[in-house]
Structure formats: C-alpha cells, structure tokens
Amino acid sequence: MAMNLAHFEIGRRRRWGLVKGDAIAPLDQEYPTTAALIEHGETGWIAASGRAASVSLADVTLLSPVTAPARILCQGANYRQHMIESGMDPDEKTFNMFFEKADCSLNAPRGTVRKPPHVRLLDYEIELALVFRKAITAPVTVTEATLSEYVFAIAIANDVSARDIQIPQTQFFKGKSYRGFCPMGPYLTVLEPEEFHYLDRLDLSLSVNGAERQRDTTRNLVFKPAETITELSTFSDIAPGDVLLTGTPSGCALRVPPPALRKLMQLVLPEKKLWAAFERTQSRRPQYLKAGDVVTARIKSPDGIIDLGEQRVTISA
Incomplete structure (x- = not known):
C-alpha cells in the first residue's frame, strides 16, 4: 500500500x-x-x-521532501493540450525537451514564493515529480515492469517561472531557478511495485485564489516516465534523490500567438521590438501571479487510493 x-x-x-x-x-x-x-x-x-x-x-x-543537493531535471511541453496551446503538434514530437532548475529553487509545500521585484510575468506550472531511487551511470532500458527499480517516490512540484526572463532571454535555467521557485511536496508518496500503473492515471489540478487554472491527467503525457528515464540515461548520470519534473498541463498564464502570426512578427519586427511586444501583450493577462495570490496544487488518483496531498503557497513581494 x-x-x-x-x-x-x-x-x-x-x-x-x-x-x-x-x-x-x-x-x-x-x-x-x-x-x-x-x-x-x-x-x-x-x-x-x-x-x-x-x-x-x-x-x-x-519542509520540502526533496533536499539539496539534488538535480532538478525537467521535461518541457509534455502534455498534449499544452503542446497544442503552445503551437506544437504532439503527434509530430520525436524527442524530449530537457532542461534543469537550480536546487536553490526548492521550497516548502506551505509558505511563500517571493516574486523578484524586476519580474512582471510570474507563472505557475503544476507537475508530477519523480524522485530517483538509485544511481544511473550508464545507459539503461527502463520498462513499465522495471520502473519501480529506478523511481523511489512521486511528489507534487510547482515549476514557478519568470516568463519575462525565460522567453525574451531564452533562459530556461535562469527564468526557472530563482530561490524558492520550486515548491515541492507536501509528501513523498512511495508506491508499491504493483501500484506503479497509477502513474498513467493521476489527476492534476491547480487553482489560484480558489479559481481552477489547470486540470489534466497523466494519461495525456506525450513521453511517459519509463521511456524518458531510458532517454536520460543515454547522456546523463542520475543520483539517488535527484528529481524529474514530467511537464505541466495546459492552463498556464503564458499564451503564445499562433505559429503563422509568430513567423510574421519575426519577419516584420526587429528583435528588441518583438520582445517588447511580447511583454506588453502578456502583461495584460490577469492570470499572471501577483503578491497575495494563493496557489493550491493537488495530485491524486480518481479512486483516491493514491493521494499526494495538497500544496499551498502564497506569492509575496
């Protein structure tokens, strides 16, 4: 159990x-x-x-159930609807997009996330986190049957992101690594080997001030945990206690224009004006986080057998 x-x-x-x-x-x-x-x-x-x-x-x-030092590995655009929302075709995606967050971003599951004074576009991203059980130092082939040998536990993570740093500067690491930008927990949920099938049937939801912003199921992951860990092992070492964030569903504050419009804007606008237009358009969206906002995240199975608890943080100035 x-x-x-x-x-x-x-x-x-x-x-x-x-x-x-x-x-x-x-x-x-x-x-x-x-x-x-x-x-x-x-x-x-x-x-x-x-x-x-x-x-x-x-x-x-x-406290955060994931402690430093730890690598926080992340998958980008890994839910079908989030990919569509971002102007991508999930059926044509042929590789994982990986990036990292600094472990100074680890934060408690209750408390505050400080919004840096120069950040205007602060966004939320609920994610299912996988906590690694053992070291991986060479390529391995992970299957659904052997996944429990590599994953110790699962947890709720919020990949808080400064979009006005991440996007115009093309700096995923910088825009997602500010201190406190990764609330984790409240718990490490340790599954029995026969319970790992639940990884494909967990419901994720995130609300801001009680209004739901994100909801999806892990059934809609494009790259599943076993194949993702297999791919990671081909180029990167993993240590016990390292973490993989498996992507966020649709519903983030960030909205990007359709691909055709993006291409047109890139053709007619100098880069400086392009990013100024991006920030101006995004700043009109009320969904971005402000001081005083309360962000609540939950992950559990539909039958309630697997329940990762509730994460609740307040945004501070």
Missing part, C-alpha cells in the same frame, strides 16, 4: 515521518538528505508503520 513520507521541523529539529491521517509517526533516525533517507531509511519507516502517529500535522512545519 502506498505511503506518504513527510519532512518536517518541530522544536528546531528536522525529522522524517510516516503520515497517518492528520498525524505523523516520526522515524527514529534523522536523515540529513532525501538521498540518505532513500538509502538508509527503510527500517525506520517499516517500524513507524507499526506504531501510532504521535505528532499532529498541525504542530509541525512541513
């Missing part, structure tokens, strides 16, 4: 624990990193599963 592990602070101590309803059964040992938990914590959570939860969730501060 799937379990939720929480990373939390109580009495100035950072602990890990097994979530049971509205309470936590703390693990006996303290693990400084997610990697240490993965490599050495199994006896701890097995023991915790056999005792009562003694700490109320209301009495702790939840």
Whole structure:
C-alpha cells in the first residue's frame, strides 16, 4: 500500500515521518538528505508503520521532501493540450525537451514564493515529480515492469517561472531557478511495485485564489516516465534523490500567438521590438501571479487510493 513520507521541523529539529491521517509517526533516525533517507531509511519507516502517529500535522512545519543537493531535471511541453496551446503538434514530437532548475529553487509545500521585484510575468506550472531511487551511470532500458527499480517516490512540484526572463532571454535555467521557485511536496508518496500503473492515471489540478487554472491527467503525457528515464540515461548520470519534473498541463498564464502570426512578427519586427511586444501583450493577462495570490496544487488518483496531498503557497513581494 502506498505511503506518504513527510519532512518536517518541530522544536528546531528536522525529522522524517510516516503520515497517518492528520498525524505523523516520526522515524527514529534523522536523515540529513532525501538521498540518505532513500538509502538508509527503510527500517525506520517499516517500524513507524507499526506504531501510532504521535505528532499532529498541525504542530509541525512541513519542509520540502526533496533536499539539496539534488538535480532538478525537467521535461518541457509534455502534455498534449499544452503542446497544442503552445503551437506544437504532439503527434509530430520525436524527442524530449530537457532542461534543469537550480536546487536553490526548492521550497516548502506551505509558505511563500517571493516574486523578484524586476519580474512582471510570474507563472505557475503544476507537475508530477519523480524522485530517483538509485544511481544511473550508464545507459539503461527502463520498462513499465522495471520502473519501480529506478523511481523511489512521486511528489507534487510547482515549476514557478519568470516568463519575462525565460522567453525574451531564452533562459530556461535562469527564468526557472530563482530561490524558492520550486515548491515541492507536501509528501513523498512511495508506491508499491504493483501500484506503479497509477502513474498513467493521476489527476492534476491547480487553482489560484480558489479559481481552477489547470486540470489534466497523466494519461495525456506525450513521453511517459519509463521511456524518458531510458532517454536520460543515454547522456546523463542520475543520483539517488535527484528529481524529474514530467511537464505541466495546459492552463498556464503564458499564451503564445499562433505559429503563422509568430513567423510574421519575426519577419516584420526587429528583435528588441518583438520582445517588447511580447511583454506588453502578456502583461495584460490577469492570470499572471501577483503578491497575495494563493496557489493550491493537488495530485491524486480518481479512486483516491493514491493521494499526494495538497500544496499551498502564497506569492509575496
């Protein structure tokens, strides 16, 4: 049966624990990193599963269940409707688009995301995160049957993005790596091997101030986890505790013009004016995040058996 592990602070101590309803059964040992938990914590959570939860969730501060140092690998445009919304044809996509976020962007699942003063176009992106179980240092072929050998847990991530940095400067890393730009959790949801089929049937939803902005299902992923990890392994090493964000559904604040109009604009406008027009048009969209906005993200299976919890952060100036 799937379990939720929480990373939390109580009495100035950072602990890990097994979530049971509205309470936590703390693990006996303290693990400084997610990697240490993965490599050495199994006896701890097995023991915790056999005792009562003694700490109320209301009495702790939840921390990111993914700790630095960690690589945060990301897939771009990996949901069908999001690709269509971005002017791409999902049936013609022949390769994954990969990029990274800095691990200083890791943030708690409750609390605040600071909007840098020079950023005007702050966007949200709910994503399913895969947390790696073991090191990968050579090409491997991952299948649906062997996926559990490589993935330790799944979690909610929000790939917060400064679009006025990312797009005009063509700087994915810079526009997505500001400190705090990756709220993670609230939990690491650890699946049993026989539960990994749920990765293809999870519902994602994100709302801002109670109004739904994004909703989709992982059935609509263009590149699934097994083939994506297989591709990653051909060129990149992976360590335990590293993370893969698997893409975001449609519904982001960002809107791009149709391909034909984009080509026309590129032909008739100098680059400086082109990006000025982009920022001017985007700034009229009320969907971009502002100080005081509350962003709530949820991922769970339709039958409720797999529930990654609720992430809720407030945007601050």
